[in-house]
Amino acid sequence: MKILIVDDEINIRNVVKEYAEHEGFKADEAGDGMEAVAMAKAQDYDLIIMDVMMPRLDGFSACKEIRKTKDTPIIILSARDDEYDQQHGFDLGIDDYVTKPFSPPLLMARVKAVVSRRNASRTNVTEPMTFEGLEINMSGREVYVDGKRANMTPKEYDLLFYLVKNRNIALTRDKLLEEVWGYDFFGDDRTVDTHIKMLRNSLGEYRKFIVTLRGMGYKFEA
Amino acid sequence: MKILIVDDEINIRNVVKEYAEHEGFKADEAGDGMEAVAMAKAQDYDLIIMDVMMPRLDGFSACKEIRKTKDTPIIILSARDDEYDQQHGFDLGIDDYVTKPFSPPLLMARVKAVVSRRNASRTNVTEPMTFEGLEINMSGREVYVDGKRANMTPKEYDLLFYLVKNRNIALTRDKLLEEVWGYDFFGDDRTVDTHIKMLRNSLGEYRKFIVTLRGMGYKFEA
DNA sequence: CATCGACAATCAGAATCTTCATGGTGATCG
């Protein structure tokens, strides 16, 4: 297992590298996008961890360039909650996001998840899915209700996609807050309720897929 | 959920403890590294919050000592960024760190993230189980009795899942109250009986799996 | 070995407490 760490800050590279090696990965480093592209094309990495803001060539452009020849899994390190980043990233087939500042063990958890997902099945998790009259296209960030394009807010998309990705699994509000809002969000539990409500409204009759688990949280039940 | 708070300043311990208990944790305290090592080895904590600068034995040395026998998750509280980065590597298996001064809600967010990550990696092995006509799917929070979905209350699920997780083990009412209800539940023993009764009703003929141990408690016998 | 006493477990239901969906409000951000 060999990964490539791309960031212009040497401190971040060092931290990530130490953790990765502790997990049994072999880790190479690149200090900017140009370097990253060259290295990613020359070798077969199992995963690339890529910062967005970098000199010479930014992370997204580097991804686009790498994707021309390889489909190495990529995890993006982006500044907090940038909507544009997410939209952009889905188009490029980004496998996961971690927002800065992040805790190294959290990043490692994502790394392991992505790697095992790739190994487990080559099937792309972001293929469009259909549940009766509800069509969900995560890579295109589009949702159709009975063929009609649903216009939802960013949070609704994020929430729905996370629920669907973990469909048939009970999710606590804390878990949702951590995964959809970010681990550094500290706010009210009930915030989740509010967004669930709005999401249900957006889904019309297919609100039935979102099940309330009393005393627990929610679940997308297909 | 039990955590150990290690810091030589009693004010910090108190603040952290109060927040932790508010989140439903049970919290013990230690005033220095030596004490922490002794306590961490004597008991199974779900998490340790450890200061770096302490008399007698510093936080890092305490971690190293604890790691010899346990792999309890550890969050480090350090005074400055560089104190953590430079002085010691990441090979101690630290799960996260928070720099002082910190805001208690931030610390709590990290605590919850670390704990849920640990639990996720450990309990993700919750494939659905079947005992004759009784199907139990913990991750989906679903129970089927002869193929029919059983609609149960939160406590019934919690109780059943705990019993099943510890199947074939005798569980006292006190143990059940502590684990299913929480350490801070001060109520009647008979409460357990009531919920056992309702659970048995929900399980129909498969009530037979729940065995009462006279003068002792209950057991799920497969 | 039948009976009895003592204790343990079960049960039903009413009072109390929790939780959730909802609508509204003010803050925030582009």
Added chain:
DNA sequence: CGATCACCATGAAGATTCTGATTGTCGATG
């Protein structure tokens, strides 16, 4: 300035707990 979001208050639906009565179990004893 409009969209979005976090948060709060509220009431209704639902869950939990306790009480006290009843049933069940065990072992001692005559």
